[in-house]
Structures are given as C-alpha cells and as structure tokens.
Amino acid sequence: xxxxxxxxxxxxxxxxxxxxxxxxxxxxxxxxxxxxxxxxxxxxxxxxxxxxxxxxxxxxxxxxxxxxxxxxxxxxxxxxxxxxxxxxxxxxxxxxxxxxxxxxxxxxxxxxxxxxxxxxxxxxxxxxxxxxxxxxxxxxxxxxxxxxxxxxxxxxxxxxxxxxxxxxxxxxxxxxxxxxxxxxxxxxxxxxxxxxxxxxxxxxxxxxxxxxxxxxxxxxxxxxxxxxxxxxxxxxxxxxxxxxxxxxxxxxxxxxxxxxxxxxxxxxxxxxxxxxxxxxxxxxxxxxxxxxxxxxxxxxxxxxxxxxxxxxxxxxxxxxxxxxxxxxxxxxxxxxxxxxxxxxxxxxxxxxxxxxxxxxxxxxxxxxxxxxxxxxxxxxxx
Amino acid sequence: xxxxxxxxxxxxxxxxxxxxxxxxxxxxxxxxxxxxxxxxxxxxxxxxxxxxxxxxxxxxxxxxxxxxxxxxxxxxxxxxxxxxxxxxxxxxxxxxxxxxxxxxxxxxxxxxxxxxxxxxxxxxxxxxxxxxxxxxxxxxxxxxxxxxxxxxxxxxxxxxxxxxxxxxxxxxxxxxxxxxxxxxxxxxxxxxxxxxxxxxxxxxxxxxxxxxxxxxxxxxxxxxxxxxxxxxxxxxxxxxxxxxxxxxxxxxxxxxxxxxxxxxxxxxxxxxxxxxxxxxxxxxxxxxxxxxxxxxxxxxxxxxxxxxxxxxxxxxxxxxxxxxxxxxxxxxxxxxxxxxxxxxxxxxxxxxxxxxxxxxxxxxxxxxxxxxxxxxxxxxxxxxxx
Numbered sequence: 001x002x003x004x005x006x007x008x009x010x011x012x013x014x015x016x017x018x019x020x021x022x023x024x025x026x027x028x029x030x031x032x033x034x035x036x037x038x039x040x041x042x043x044x045x046x047x048x049x050x051x052x053x054x055x056x057x058x059x060x061x062x063x064x065x066x067x068x069x070x071x072x073x074x075x076x077x078x079x080x081x082x083x084x085x086x087x088x089x090x091x092x093x094x095x096x097x098x099x100x101x102x103x104x105x106x107x108x109x110x111x112x113x114x115x116x117x118x119x120x121x122x123x124x125x126x127x128x129x130x131x132x133x134x135x136x137x138x139x140x141x142x143x144x145x146x147x148x149x150x151x152x153x154x155x156x157x158x159x160x161x162x163x164x165x166x167x168x169x170x171x172x173x174x175x176x177x178x179x180x181x182x183x184x185x186x187x188x189x190x191x192x193x194x195x196x197x198x199x200x201x202x203x204x205x206x207x208x209x210x211x212x213x214x215x216x217x218x219x220x221x222x223x224x225x226x227x228x229x230x231x232x233x234x235x236x237x238x239x240x241x242x243x244x245x246x247x248x249x250x251x252x253x254x255x256x257x258x259x260x261x262x263x264x265x266x267x268x269x270x271x272x273x274x275x276x277x278x279x280x281x282x283x284x285x286x287x288x289x290x291x292x293x294x295x296x297x298x299x300x301x302x303x304x305x306x307x308x309x310x311x312x313x314x315x316x317x318x319x320x321x322x323x324x325x326x327x328x329x330x331x332x333x334x335x336x337x338x339x340x341x342x343x344x345x346x347x348x349x350x351x352x353x354x355x356x357x358x359x360x361x362x363x364x365x366x367x368x369x370x371x372x373x374x375x376x377x378x379x380x381x382x
Numbered sequence: 383x384x385x386x387x388x389x390x391x392x393x394x395x396x397x398x399x400x401x402x403x404x405x406x407x408x409x410x411x412x413x414x415x416x417x418x419x420x421x422x423x424x425x426x427x428x429x430x431x432x433x434x435x436x437x438x439x440x441x442x443x444x445x446x447x448x449x450x451x452x453x454x455x456x457x458x459x460x461x462x463x464x465x466x467x468x469x470x471x472x473x474x475x476x477x478x479x480x481x482x483x484x485x486x487x488x489x490x491x492x493x494x495x496x497x498x499x500x501x502x503x504x505x506x507x508x509x510x511x512x513x514x515x516x517x518x519x520x521x522x523x524x525x526x527x528x529x530x531x532x533x534x535x536x537x538x539x540x541x542x543x544x545x546x547x548x549x550x551x552x553x554x555x556x557x558x559x560x561x562x563x564x565x566x567x568x569x570x571x572x573x574x575x576x577x578x579x580x581x582x583x584x585x586x587x588x589x590x591x592x593x594x595x596x597x598x599x600x601x602x603x604x605x606x607x608x609x610x611x612x613x614x615x616x617x618x619x620x621x622x623x624x625x626x627x628x629x630x631x632x633x634x635x636x637x638x639x640x641x642x643x644x645x646x647x648x649x650x651x652x653x654x655x656x657x658x659x660x661x662x663x664x665x666x667x668x669x670x671x672x673x674x675x676x677x678x679x680x681x682x683x684x685x686x687x688x689x690x691x692x693x694x695x696x697x698x699x700x701x702x703x704x705x706x707x708x709x710x711x712x713x714x715x716x717x718x719x720x721x722x723x724x725x726x727x728x729x730x731x732x733x734x735x736x737x738x739x740x741x742x743x744x745x746x747x748x749x750x751x752x753x754x755x756x757x758x759x760x761x762x763x764x765x766x767x768x
Contacts (some may be wrong), residue, residue, distance in 0.1 A: 051415050052473040097655065100663045105411075106470075107601050110414035111651060114594035118644020121590070126639035143485065218421065221478030228467050228475060264489045269482035276479040283466055291464060 023030035030252030038248025045227040054220035059090025061120025144215030146267035187248035225275035233288035251275040315370035327359035387510040398621030406597030419477035423454040425484030451577025507639040591640040598647040605658040636646035
C-alpha cells in the first residue's frame with residue numbers, strides 16, 4: 001500500500017515537473033549544473049585543487065557587484081560575466097602568490113577567498129545604500145536561489161555545458177596526460193601552461209554558472225562532492241567523469257524534488273546534502289575502495305591467516321610422527337595463539353583435519369597443503 | 383569621535399589581535415583553509431545553541447560552536463585517514479555539508495528564530511555597541527567587547543605559556559614529538575582556540591572577516607620577516623591598523639564595516655605582495671632577471687675561456703653562436719666590461735686576468751657540483767650586479 005502511494009506521488013511529481021514551468025526550469029537547470037560541475041570537478045579533485053572552487057566562488061562576488069555598478073542592470077548574463085572576470089583574476093592571483101612567493105597554496109586560497117569576498121560585501125552594502133530601486137536581489141548570489149532561474153538561464157547553462165563537453169572531448173588526451181604526468185606532457189612538447197589555463201578557466205566558468213543556483217558559499221561542494229563520490233567507484237578517468245556528471249545531475253534533480261516538496265527549504269543546501277549522501281554511500285559501499293568492504297576483507301584476511309597458522313602448527317606436530325594422521329589431543333592447541341574453535345571447524349570443513357572425540361588428526365590433504373603453504377605464498381609473491 | 387565609534391574601533395582592534403595570534407600559526411602550519419572551514423561549519427552549532435538559549439551572546443553558544451569547530455577538524459582528519467580522498471577534498475566536503483545543515487535548520491524554523499544567515503556570515507559591527515552588558519544595573523560596556531576581550535586575554539596567556547611548545551611543534555614536528563610534547567594536544571588546542579576566536583568574533587564582525595583577519599595579516603607579515611616573534615607582532619599591528627582604517631573607510635562610504643576592513647586588509651596585502659623588500663613580487667622578478675643575466679654572463683665567460691681563436695671571440699660571432707638576441711648580448715657585454723672581466727680590442731673579446739680567475743673558480747665549483755658557492759663568489763668579484 002505504502003509503496004503504491006509513493007509511486008502515485010512520484011508519478012504526480014513527474015507530471016508536475018513536466019507541466020509546471022518553474023519546477024521544470026529549476027529541475028533542468030540544477031540537473032545540467034550538477035552534470036557540468038561534476039564533470040569539471042573531477043579534474044579539480046584529481047589535480048588536488050579541491051579548494052580552488054571555494055576560493056573562486058567567493059572571489060566572483062566583487063565581479064557581480066562591479067558589473068551591476070557599471071551597467072546598473074540585473075541581467076544575469078552580464079553579472080555572470082563580471083563574476084567570470086573576477087573569478088579568473090582571483091585564480092591568477094592565487095597562482096601568482098604560489099609561484100612568486102614562499103606562501104603556501106592554502107594561505108593563498110584563504111587570502112583570495114576572504115579578501116575578495118570581503119571586498120564584494122563592501123560593494124554590495126555600498127550598492128544597497130544607493131538610491132536605485134533595482135538593486136534588491138543581488139544577495140541571492142550569496143546563498144543562491146534556484147527559484148529565480150528562468151528558461152534563458154537554463155539555455156545558457158546548456159550551451160556552456162555543450163562547449164565544455166566539446167572542448168573536453170577535443171583535448172581529452174592533453175587533459176589526461178597533464179593530470180597524471182605533467183613532466184611527461186612537457187617533454188612530449190605539449191604546451192602545459194595553455195592546457196592548464198584552459199582547464200582552470202573552464203572550472204571557473206562552471207563555478208560562475210552555479211552561483212545563481214546554489215550560491216557563493218556552497219558552490220565548492222557542488223564541484224567536489226560528485227567527483228569525490230565517483231572517484232570511489234572507478235580508476236578510469238573517462239568513467240569517473242561520466243559517473244561524476246551522473247551523480248551531479250541526480251543530486252540536482254533529487255535536491256530540487258525534496259526542496260519543492262517541503263516548505264521553507266532552499267534548494268542549494270538540499271542539493272549539497274543530497275550530493276553528500278552520494279559521497280557517504282560511495283565511501284562506505286564502494287566495492288574496491290569502500291570502508292565496509294575494506295573492513296570485510298580485513299576480517300577475512302585475518303581469519304585466513306589464523307587458519308593457516310593453526311594448520312602450520314598442526315603440521316609441525318604431525319611431522320614428528322611416522323603416521324601423519326596420528327591423533328592428538330585438542331587441548332594441546334589451546335596454548336597456540338592463532339587457534340580458535342571456528343578455525344578448527346573451518347579446517348574440518350576443508351577436509352584438512354578429522355576430529356574424533358577430543359582428538360584431532362591431520363589428513364593427507366591437510367598435510368600436503370600445509371607442506372606447500374609457504375611455497376604457495378612465495379609463489380604468489382612472485 | 384563618539385564613544386560608540388571608539389568602542390567599535392576597540393572591538394575591531396581586539397578581534398584583529400585575537401585573530402592574528404592563532405592565524406600566524408595556522409599560516410605557518412599550512413592549515414589556513416581550516417579556518418575558513420571552521421568559520422562556515424560552526425553554523426549548526428550556533429543554531430542549536432540559539433534554539434536552546436535564545437540569546438546570541440550566551441557562553442553556551444560559544445561552547446557549542448567551538449565543539450562544532452573541533453568536530454569539523456576531527457571529521458576532516460578521519461576522512462583523510464581513510465585515504466579515499468586527499469586532504470583538501472576532505473575539507474571541501476565537510477564544511478559545506480555542515481553549513482547546509484545549519485542553513486536548513488534556520489530555514490525550517492524561520493518563524494521562531496530571529497537569526498539571519500547574513501548576520502552570521504557578515505556580522506554587523508555597527509550594532510555591537512548597542513548590546514551592552516550590565517552588572518548589577520551598572521553599564522560596563524558592550525557585551526562583544528567583554529567577550530572578545532576575554533578570548534584575547536586567554537589567547538595571550540596560552541601563547542605566553544606554551545610559546546616554545548607551539549614554536550617547536552610548528553617548525554619541527556618530529557623533534558617536538560620526540561621531546562615529549564604531544565603533537566595532538568597542541569594541534570587540537572590550536573584548533574579549539576581558533577574555533578573559539580571565530581565564534582567569539584562572528585557576532586561582531588562575521589565569519590568571513592574572521593577568516594580574513596586570521597590569514598591576511600600573518601601572510602603579509604610572513605613576506606616581511608622570518609622571525610616568529612616579529613611575525614606575531616607585525617600581524618597584530620597590521621590587523622589593528624586595518625581594523626581602524628577600515629572603520630573610517632566604512633564611515634566614509636557608508637558601507638559594511640566588515641567589508642571595509644577586509645578591503646583594507648586586501649590593499650595592505652597587495653602592497654606587501656608587490657613591494658616587500660626581498661620576497662615581494664617586484665623584488666623576486668628583479669632578482670630573477672638579475673640571475674638570468676648573471677648566468678648568461680657566466681656562460682659567456684666560459685665560452686671565452688674555451689676558445690682562443692679570434693674568430694670564435696668576435697663580437698658579431700657571439701651573437702649568432704650563443705644564440706642571444708642583440709639586446710641581451712649587449713647587456714651581458716656591458717656587464718662584463720663594467721666588472722672588468724673582459725676587454726674588447728678590434729671587436730675581439732678576451733678575458734682579463736680578473737675574468738680569467740673568476741671563470742677558473744666557477745669551473746671548479748661547477749665540476750665539484752657546488753654551484754651554490756658561485757653566489758658567494760659573485761660578492762667578491764662583482765662591482766655591479768646584473
């Protein structure tokens with residue numbers, strides 16, 4: 001029954017998404033945004049530039065304010081252009097600080113982030129005092145308001161995503177080689193500086209796109225979370241980029257759905273939390289890297305080791321007798337560290353040992369495998 | 383200047399000093415971004431505290447927020463330890479999530495709570511003097527002044543008491559640990575102080591200004607000095623200077639005080655970044671250019687020493703042989719002449735005895751792999767630098 005109701009609600013919601021203009025725009029917008037940030041975020045994460053996104057998104061704020069001061073209009077495209085310019089300026093200043101002085105990258109990031117943001121706030125408060133009725137709503141860029149998305153914004157996002165995708169595919173091998181072996185790329189004659197600037201610019205572009213939807217403060221999570229989640233499932237760059245895009249898009253769609261179904265829930269934070277859930281699930285349940293399976297593997301290895309240790313111990317006892325299946329008391333195992341009742345049971349199940357009453361005896365199979373125990377190990381090591 | 387204005391500047395200066403001290407260590411320990419993370423992630427702590435006490439200035443609020451700050455650090459370190467993602471990604475994942483939780487908590491209870499995210503992030507210093515503390519009916523000053531004042535005093539006392547432990551563990555973690563100073567205690571102590579300062583200051587100046595005050599003054603000071611004590615002192619001075627000048631900028635522009643102070647910090651950093659005597663960008667660029675010319679000079683002298691025949695040493699030939707542009711060749715030639723390393727006769731260049739001696743010594747250093755020694759040698763031989 002409950003399942004049915006849920007299904008009905010879900011179909012109703014989907015119908016709403018298709019028919020309702022606002023909801024459709026927002027869902028599409030956040031989905032596209034999630035996809036493009038996930039895609040480019042993969043590069044940011046792998047290049048160890050995770051916090052760059054945070055710095056850039058904050059650094060974009062004065063650009064928005066200045067663009068407004070110059071044009072006096074709240075056209076989102078001009079404002080985003082301003083954000084892009086000031087984001088790029090911040091990025092290159094960060095680069096300048098890291099390469100030209102002995103300040104480290106974290107200091108450079110923190111500096112640019114807080115200084116640009118503070119300057120942006122100064123400008124915003126300055127604008128608010130101006131006798132211009134048009135200024136209200138600039139602060140939506142602080143925390144983002146998905147509800148203000150209109151169709152033209154979504155088109156803009158779609159176009160930018162298309163361009164990103166095109167450039168990404170065009171320069172795929174350059175990006176890839178720069179990512180994993182910069183020096184090699186240089187020796188092959190690639191202009192690493194240009195590629196570097198290209199990809200950083202695209203990351204800035206993606207961040208700026210998202211400002212209107214999730215805002216300055218939470219933008220960095222949009223960049224990181226899908227990529228960090230995708231990283232856990234694969235070791236291949238192309239798969240990771242694809243997965244990150246999918247995770248990002250789904251975070252956008254689910255986040256919008258959850259915030260639309262409740263009152264007083266702003267979309268940005270909800271999307272971030274949904275993305276964080278993706279990350280959490282990936283961290284725990286990913287088959288190869290996940291914490292859960294890692295723990296299971298750990299326990300299994302320990303058991304195997306105990307089993308082998310017990311078997312070896314028995315082997316050394318049996319060795320001293322002519323008949324290898326000569327029965328011994330179980331008690332003598334008690335002093336041995338690796339021995340537990342379950343290991344003994346496992347040994348019996350594997351037909352290595354037979355038990356009669358309170359005695360055990362090694363079978364021929366057990367003897368052989370114990371004799372080869374270390375050989376096998378050393379063979380595996382090779 | 384009215385008393386309210388004076389109080390605002392006093393509060394701002396106190397905040398500046400209280401931030402500069404932990405900030406210096408954060409910058410030196412390469413943990414500057416942690417302060418940004420903490421300033422965002424304390425939001426849920428503040429919200430929960432506010433639900434309980436309904437008072438933005440209660441000590442419980444500060445305590446809860448500080449706990450959230452430490453939780454942030456613990457979470458970041460746990461994620462790092464799993465090795466699933468890099469450290470910076472861990473920071474970038476944790477704080478937006480905590481911040482989002484805070485924002486959602488505020489939004490869900492918007493009707494019962496008079497707590498504005500803008501106010502938390504940005505603060506409003508202008509209102510700080512109006513929230514006054516009364517002890518048995520007597521007005522003893524603004525509340526935030528007392529809060530930040532006590533945090534400052536605690537920070538100063540701790541700094542004085544643990545200065546050598548902090549210094550040692552900052553510059554040589556291994557030695558500090560082997561001498562028996564627990565790195566964990568110092569690390570988390572520093573984190574707690576940073577959280578408490580952030581929280582104590584947020585209500586007056588906002589979270590972003592706290593980050594700016596923690597990072598910008600120490601970063602500027604770090605470009606000017608290498609001495610820890612001087613760096614602490616200098617960053618405190620920078621902080622106070624920017625706090626006061628920022629206040630007057632805000633007064634003049636009629637804009638946010640926190641924003642103006644940050645802008646002043648930005649200008650200050652820009653100035654230091656460009657003009658710092660030995661580590662500023664201009665000095666670095668100048669030095670790089672000088673190095674380039676001097677390396678060219680050395681190459682040129684080595685070339686001269688290797689070739690006796692006149693054709694190899696002809697001025698025009700050098701141009702094409704070493705593949706330098708005309709201007710560069712002229713700079714190098716002029717420098718060599720000025721330093722009496724070469725003489726030119728009939729367009730043929732030859733080494734002077736001094737130039738010969740310099741080159742011989744340089745070769746010695748180069749073949750024994752002690753290139754760094756050449757720098758010292760330059761002091762002895764050069765009358766003019768490149």
